[in-house]
Amino acid sequence: MLVPEGSLKWDILRTTSSTFNFTSGDWQANFASQNNMLFRGHTLVWHEALPAWFPQTANGQNAERILREHITTVVGHYAGKMHSWDVVNEVIASWYGLPNGMRPSPWLTFLGESYIDTAFRAAAAADPDALLVFNMNHLEYNSQGVKNMRVDTLKCLRRLKDANVPVHALGIQAHLDPNDGSFNAGEFRIFLQDVAGLGLKIMITELDVTDQSLPGDITVRDLTVAGMYEEFLSVALENPNVIAVLTWGLSDKYTWLSTYKARKDNAAVRPLPLDENFNRKLAWNAIARTFDKAPRR
Numbered sequence: 001m002l003v004p005e006g007s008l009k010w011d012i013l014r015t016t017s018s019t020f021n022f023t024s025g026d027w028q029a030n031f032a033s034q035n036n037m038l039f040r041g042h043t044l045v046w047h048e049a050l051p052a053w054f055p056q057t058a059n060g061q062n063a064e065r066i067l068r069e070h071i072t073t074v075v076g077h078y079a080g081k082m083h084s085w086d087v088v089n090e091v092i093a094s095w096y097g098l099p100n101g102m103r104p105s106p107w108l109t110f111l112g113e114s115y116i117d118t119a120f121r122a123a124a125a126a127d128p129d130a131l132l133v134f135n136m137n138h139l140e141y142n143s144q145g146v147k148n149m150r151v152d153t154l155k156c157l158r159r160l161k162d163a164n165v166p167v168h169a170l171g172i173q174a175h176l177d178p179n180d181g182s183f184n185a186g187e188f189r190i191f192l193q194d195v196a197g198l199g200l201k202i203m204i205t206e207l208d209v210t211d212q213s214l215p216g217d218i219t220v221r222d223l224t225v226a227g228m229y230e231e232f233l234s235v236a237l238e239n240p241n242v243i244a245v246l247t248w249g250l251s252d253k254y255t256w257l258s259t260y261k262a263r264k265d266n267a268a269v270r271p272l273p274l275d276e277n278f279n280r281k282l283a284w285n286a287i288a289r290t291f292d293k294a295p296r297r
């Protein structure tokens with residue numbers, strides 16, 4: 001399954017308020033279909049990657065129209081070709097202390113929490129066949145902050161289901177980082193059961209493991225990273241509602257972590273299953289083992 005890291009975000013698609021540039025997205029959609037891959041869309045509503053015209057143009061009066069127009073056009077453009085859409089991305093950020101853990105964003109300011117409902121309803125209308133995903137970060141480990149995120153995420157998903165909003169799956173990004181605490185299998189298992197209990201599928205959408213604070217020795221680093229993939233995935237895949245696992249990139253040659261979580265010793269980061277020469281690393285084997293052991297679904 002292929003997902004563009006950037007091409008379907010507002011800043012790339014919407015260089016002006018009146019135009020849509022699908023060149024890069026279409027290239028990837030074609031690549032996916034020519035290579036028998038599923039294609040997924042990321043992302044329709046995010047507080048980041050908004051174009052420069054957006055803050056100058058959007059306001060409380062026109063935000064709903066702008067949001068609906070964007071979703072109707074973009075989802076409509078790929079209708080029938082998308083496995084799934086990340087309709088909203090990272091909309092909960094409990095640490096800000098806003099009601100219901102909502103993340104501050106222009107959408108929240110202009111439209112209140114119901115922008116989430118509006119986005120899912122507009123996406124469902126534009127492509128009735130795509131799986132509509134509520135994509136979230138910071139749900140995996142066990143710091144107090146992450147625990148709060150799980151509580152607020154469940155609360156929001158429950159509200160959406162009660163209001164018959166067409167949300168079909170929770171996306172768990174899984175950018176694994178030892179700074180978020182450690183992994184607690186029991187608590188994560190219960191979280192997945194709670195999500196599945198709402199009738200939702202689950203996708204692991206952006207899996208990678210930062211090696212930013214790991215020792216310099218490559219063997220030690222690769223072993224630790226592989227261990228973190230295996231620890232997380234072996235629990236995640238126990239739950240039959242987990243229908244897909246995507247890593248955020250494939251090779252260490254191309255990863256957002258090179259710039260966002262670079263190492264203090266300036267050594268190249270090694271977060272992904274393939275090294276910079278596209279050779280399989282221990283992480284590849286670790287992931288493969290969890291797939292082999294996972295119950296069939």
Ligand code: 9MR
Nearest residue numbers: 005006009048049089137173206256260
């Ligand atoms: O990996 C993506 C990077 O190439 C982009 O420059 C950046 C801003 O658009 O977004 C990165 O992807 C993020 C994703 O959209 C949402 N979850 C966190 C990802 C890593 O920052």
